[in-house]
Amino acid sequence: MKLGVVGPDESLLLVREVIEKDRIPIEMVPLQYRRYTEALAMVEQQQPSLDALFFTGTLPFRYVSRFVRPTVPWEHVPNNMLSVAYALIKAAFIEGADLSRISTDSYTRRMFLEAYQETGLDAENAVILCAADRIFSEDYIDYLVDYHCGCFRSGQVSCCFTGICEVRNRLSQQGIPAAMVQISYETIALQIHKLRMQCAENLPVPDGSDPRITVMAVALRYPEEHTIFGQNAIALLQQKNRIAEMIYAFAQAIGAAIVQDNEGRFLLFSSGSRLEIETDRFSRISLLDQLCELDLIEQAAIGIGAGDDCQQAKLCAETALRKAYSTRTSCAFLVRRQTVYGPIMPFSSRQGETPARQRLLEISARSGISLRSLEQIELAIRQYGMEYATPVQLSQISGINPRNLNRILQKLEDAGYLSVVGKESRVGMGRPGRIIKLHFIE
Numbered sequence: 001m002k003l004g005v006v007g008p009d010e011s012l013l014l015v016r017e018v019i020e021k022d023r024i025p026i027e028m029v030p031l032q033y034r035r036y037t038e039a040l041a042m043v044e045q046q047q048p049s050l051d052a053l054f055f056t057g058t059l060p061f062r063y064v065s066r067f068v069r070p071t072v073p074w075e076h077v078p079n080n081m082l083s084v085a086y087a088l089i090k091a092a093f094i095e096g097a098d099l100s101r102i103s104t105d106s107y108t109r110r111m112f113l114e115a116y117q118e119t120g121l122d123a124e125n126a127v128i129l130c131a132a133d134r135i136f137s138e139d140y141i142d143y144l145v146d147y148h149c150g151c152f153r154s155g156q157v158s159c160c161f162t163g164i165c166e167v168r169n170r171l172s173q174q175g176i177p178a179a180m181v182q183i184s185y186e187t188i189a190l191q192i193h194k195l196r197m198q199c200a201e202n203l204p205v206p207d208g209s210d211p212r213i214t215v216m217a218v219a220l221r222y223p224e225e226h227t228i229f230g231q232n233a234i235a236l237l238q239q240k241n242r243i244a245e246m247i248y249a250f251a252q253a254i255g256a257a258i259v260q261d262n263e264g265r266f267l268l269f270s271s272g273s274r275l276e277i278e279t280d281r282f283s284r285i286s287l288l289d290q291l292c293e294l295d296l297i298e299q300a301a302i303g304i305g306a307g308d309d310c311q312q313a314k315l316c317a318e319t320a321l322r323k324a325y326s327t328r329t330s331c332a333f334l335v336r337r338q339t340v341y342g343p344i345m346p347f348s349s350r351q352g353e354t355p356a357r358q359r360l361l362e363i364s365a366r367s368g369i370s371l372r373s374l375e376q377i378e379l380a381i382r383q384y385g386m387e388y389a390t391p392v393q394l395s396q397i398s399g400i401n402p403r404n405l406n407r408i409l410q411k412l413e414d415a416g417y418l419s420v421v422g423k424e425s426r427v428g429m430g431r432p433g434r435i436i437k438l439h440f441i442e
Helices: 009-021 036-049 058-067 081-094 109-119 140-153 165-173 185-200 231-253 274-278 286-292 310-326 347-351 355-367 371-384 391-398 402-414
Strands: 002-007 027-032 052-055 074-076 101-104 127-130 159-162 178-180 213-221 257-260 266-271 299-307 331-336 339-344 418-423 434-438
Touching: 002 009, 002 036, 002 058, 009 027, 009 185, 027 036, 036 052, 036 058, 052 058, 052 185, 058 074, 074 185, 081 109, 081 159, 081 178, 081 231, 101 109, 101 140, 109 127, 140 159, 140 165, 159 165, 165 178, 185 231, 185 257, 213 274, 213 286, 213 310, 231 257, 231 266, 231 286, 266 274, 266 310, 286 299, 299 310, 310 331, 310 339, 355 371, 355 402, 371 391, 371 402, 391 402, 391 434, 402 418
Parallel strands: 002 027, 002 052, 052 074, 101 127, 101 159, 159 178, 299 331
Antiparallel strands: 213 266, 213 299, 257 266, 331 339, 418 434
16 A cells, blocks of 8 residues: 655654554655645646555645545544643643643643643633734734734643644744644554555455454443542543554454544454454454453443444444443453344453452442442442442542542442431531442442
């Protein structure tokens, strides 16, 4: 596969690193520009000799798309909230920037607000000034530089964020604090794998053959209390990158292409019987075992679908994923020729399956509470020997934050696994807390 890569020098170096490190079997043809408008002539000239085109940013992709019709598959690196969040964390903790007042380009105000919330920054009081979207104006880069300079020198902002290398360089030369929202390693790998799949999916299907396309859909549920700000936020993003690396490694083992959809789910497209062989006829999924070992993940749900084409296999995978997700525990299901198989459990849970765990699994299914949360509560109650407790006490001994614990307790009460037996006596101000008893702990 001959892949043309369109972008500035910094981005091309990162793409080449991804291709070489992941050993992706493609020939990279660099189409390097200094200013994004130069990409137009390059694409017009090179597209006839390429199998696919990859743009390292939204800016050149949108610009070229207005004037050139694709004759081969095109993909680009989309604007990503996690990239914005990482740029915010880096600016705050490594560079000590004041993020209460910022100016931006290339990314929407809404995306920055989501990144503020993800990292625990004060989104409600943040001042975020956004440059106008004028990418088809000849002086767009000059306009952006002047916009950021004006915002900073007038005292409206204390830091500028941009997604364009030239803008960042020119601001830095003038001594203006400028942070770059950079494309991530994982996003590049995802989009390149997606292009590989688009180039391969139109191969003919032999009549009477078994389903030749297999799609694995992976959805991850995280504890609600994982959103934190501080040095731990960097660790959180690093753990999410580690999860992505696990999925890429598994995809390579089965020769799969990867796509990440708008809901954050990973879709692995594989042809032939590679996935079936790798999973020992779908009896054990090593990726599921690895994901279940990570404390960050509350539930890993996997749906596998087999079909004669990508669309059919994807629909089967989505059906299987919904089935797995509804169990509220980590597992996988397979849908093949309208037949559902499963659940396929992680190997660790099979070794430790006990009547007590089975009871918690049943409670989880009936109440809609994750198995991990139930195990946390049961362990804390047993460890401290408490037959009765208040929500505050239970939060302290289980490590579950009060807001999430109250939601869990309400679900347990609705399902008949909790009763209120009284109220604590309190001296002074404040509402007395409920005294509760959990009925699923023997």
